[in-house]
Amino acid sequence: MDFSVFKLPLFQNQAQSKLTFKRRMKEIFPLLKQKVIDNQCFALATVTATWGASPRPAGSVMAIFADKTIAGSVSGGCIEGEVMRLGLEVLQTGQPIQKTFGISDDDAWTVGLSCGGKVSIWIEKFIAFEDKNHWNQLSDALENDKSVVLITHLVTGKHQIWFPDAENRVLQASDKQLEQVLTQKYHSNQTGIATASSGETVFIRVFPKKPRLFIVGAAHITVDLVRFAKDFDFKTIVIDPRGIFTKRTRFEIAPDELLEAWPAEVLADMVLDRHDYAVILSHDPKIDDQALELFLNSDIKYIGALGSSKTHQKRVARLTEMGFDATQIARIHSPIGLSISARTAQEIALSIIAQLIQIKNVL
DSSP states (O other): OOOEEEESSOOOOOOHHTOOOSSSHHHHHHHHHHHHHTTEEEEEEEEEEESSSSSSSSTTTEEEEESSEEESSSSSSSHHHHHHHHHHHHHHHHOEEEEOOOOOSOOOHHSSSSSEEEEEEEEEEEEGGOOOOHHHHHHHHHHHHHEEEEEETTOOOOOOEEEEOOOOOOOOTOHHHHHHHHHHHHHTTTEEEEEESOOEEEEEEEEOOOOEEEEESHHHHHHHHHHHHHTTEEEEEOSSOOOHHHHHHHOSSSSSEEEOOOOOHHHOOOOOOOOEEEEEEOOHHHHHHHHHHHHHHHHOOOEOOOOOOOHHHHHHHHHTTOOOOOHHHTTSSOOOOOOOOOOOHHHOOOOOOHHHHHHHOOO
């Protein structure tokens, strides 16, 4: 994997700024963990807030190492030099720095954003070297695909860990206001600034588990959809009770789970939330409707079902008889996928993954 580690001069030209960098902590996590294991202390810069046309969203990170190399990115390249300088200062003093960057009237490429936006950057000595307990919890969650939220207090620099899926979420019971914000931000997958009950400003970094994509039906489209989904870091779970399909379908890239079972046997005891997605491809109403009943009664973020308008009308009639109202049924995306005049199985799979990404990132 390319961790985008490179030597960076204090001033970059416009061509350099167009480089594409890894920007999320998960993307550079293996490198950061190795640096921790090697006891090579480094600073981490994080975008905490943005205004206007900023090039990187909140949560984007850049690690600054003592040898003046970096990993990640907090802009399009126009402020990295200054952020690196500040990161090296943090390594010397041990004191975190919060800095806001906007467009520079004299030279937008010197210490400003050429896009005209504004970003706030928090620069600190990496958590592993300041708070081993919370680093161990965070590291374990990231390694084992557990949902976790890291809270950074932007005055003291102290951290807290919150586990959305656990009963003991390691927050003071009195801070109900913050816990409500954490719940909302986790379910909407929003990293950003919030206010604790004490009035202190905190930065909330959401690290959700991999989004799960449930595919009901091991069809030809499923083969390409699994391949595309893997490219975009979905955990793929293919469900089909028909052994002729589960045993004979040849996957170029195997799904994470291939289950020869009825949807109810797999899904009935699962907690489905806003980090889950479902695609119905079996063409068999007995299988499709059983899955749809479970998905429509959950908080799953996306439900798409393959079929023509006529097929969907029959589906709507059956679901209505099952007791679902028009609002509930309207959650189903059908025709499935973005409209790209798709014809082949591969093109249909591409249209589906494009719609999934649209829903995940925008809606």
